[in-house]
Amino acid sequence: MKQITYETIVGEVARICQEANYDLGQDVIQAFENSVKTETSEAGKSILNQLIENANIATTNRVPMCQDTGVSVFIVKLGQDCHITGGSLHDAINEGVRSGYEEGYLRYSIVDDPIHRKNTGDNTPSVIHIELVEGDELEIQMSAKGGGAENMSALKMLTPSDGLEGVKEFILNTVREAGPNACPPLVVGVGIGGNFESCAYLAKKSLFRPVGERHEKPDIAALEEEMITKVNKLGIGPQGMGGSTTALDIKIETAPCHIAALPVAVNLNCHASRHKHVRL
């Protein structure tokens, strides 16, 4: 059985937390560059160019691209033939966040209690989802998820008679209501199906896919493309200042659901779509 030490996980998590906040992925940069060519608003083009400049400054100066360095969200795939030694996986991830956020001069954005609201002072606890999979590998995917876009996200328990049209309308309404608040151009994550809590997780999980990549199922890929076109006709544009680039991408994931249900969740991500992963 493969063994991975607690210290290894702490070190790798600390590293990817910093890299996520300093180095915007090439997928997002490519999407900015493509959008500059197609954007119909001059102000919108200028904003997109400033976002490219911002990403370059962040990488060069090792400074976070956005001051909201987010909730640290992890999707972990733990092979059932892999053994963690020296401590628990949860503790190792939180220790990595603590050390990465301190060493990297990242902002502490977590309060200990939703009512009393005292800052925990180290950006923990993180949100950790662990999936047990076959094999002996440990894959850790990390997202620094900002509060502004998360606040504009929404879930609705539609019913079968609402159909696909109801789903499309809910996606458009969520993006419309978010407007500039969620920092467009957005990456829109959509979950359809499952139940109340798994639908939200589907939407979150979809955001971990690279920007520009289409779903492997042709019908879902076609729906993603249709919704990108529709969202970009809303006119919101970069930063809500008007234009044709409201979303850089839309990701959709589906799951089986109850005969009475059609849950849909829309998890918005700002243009600073920060994801890093490591495989051990």
Place this chain on the structure above:
Amino acid sequence: MAQHNIRVPFEEGVELELHAGDQVFLTGTIFTARDAAHKRMVEQLEKGEALPVDLTNQTIYYVGPTPAKPGAVIGSAGPTTSSRMDKYTPRLLQEGLKGMIGKGYRSQEVIDSIAQNNAVYFAAIGGSGALLSQKIKSSELIAYEDLGTEAIRKIEIEDFPCIVVNDHKGGDWYKESQAKFKQT
């Protein structure tokens, strides 16, 4: 749309020259404050206490910066979502607050209050904190130190870029600009 270079704090009557959609470069000193500092300021006013800073003709930037690296003035420092401050804003405008910098929609009550008080709401580019931090030349902690990133800081800015969203006439740039590009 006009372009302006403006000194802050505001000089008498300058806000009347600013219109929704104008590009503005701000130079001078402003204060930072976000959710927790706003809540505390309004609680102090309700208790009849004085604010830690005189807001007359001042500008508040809605930001919670990242910690400054050794040798840096400030960390990443872009705007946060302004609507969370809406509940407190009309009260602060009564205290003489003249400018606000953030991102995103304001409530109708705030838009009306901006017009009544001859104030102005600016948007800076959300998620461009690395770029905007280069326009900040100094930072000094002023009050509410216990709030950490949410404390009130006095910052000196130079040619800080922003767009006028809501002006003294009740104009709303988000509404106007998006209408031009809406295709559905």
